[in-house]
Amino acid sequence: MTIFQKILDGDIESAKIYEDELIYVFMDAFPQSRGHALIIPKQAERDLFTMPVKTLAHIIEFSQRLAKAQMQALSADGIRVMQFNGEAAGQSVFHYHMHLIPMWHEQDLEAHGDQSVALEQLQDIAKKISAALEA
Numbered sequence: 429m430t431i432f433q434k435i436l437d438g439d440i441e442s443a444k445i446y447e448d449e450l451i452y453v454f455m456d457a458f459p460q461s462r463g464h465a466l467i468i469p470k471q472a473e474r475d476l477f478t479m480p481v482k483t484l485a486h487i488i489e490f491s492q493r494l495a496k497a498q499m500q501a502l503s504a505d506g507i508r509v510m511q512f513n514g515e516a517a518g519q520s521v522f523h524y525h526m527h528l529i530p531m532w533h534e535q536d537l538e539a540h541g542d543q544s545v546a547l548e549q550l551q552d553i554a555k556k557i558s559a560a561l562e563a
Contacts, residue, residue, distance in 0.1 A: 443553070468525045
């Protein structure tokens with residue numbers, strides 16, 4: 429069982445941004461940048477190669493909405509979108525997921541997994557992004 433499945437099952441708390449019948453969107457606990465978010469399918473799929481087309485299309489479509497909300501809520505200068513497939517490509521959690529990472533000019537990107545952020549701080553950022561999604 430992956431950490432993402434534990435989040436979906438409610439065994440691990442997360443800072444939720446959005447949820448619908450197909451996807452769950454939340455803040456990365458080890459962010460590379462302020463506002464680093466993840467989109468995961470509720471139906472566990474290992475990677476891009478096994479994703480149902482309907483769910484994959486929904487994730488791609490939602491990623492545009494999320495990126496716009498991150499830009500608005502956090503006054504970011506850009507959004508980095510990352511997605512890894514297979515260990516050789518850098519995938520470390522084998523449940524498909526897409527990273528959306530806000531970026532600012534002259535910013536150095538943190539290494540992923542180096543430092544966690546308190547859940548309360550992540551929830552505050554998640555609320556700002558959620559509000560921008562609803563606007």
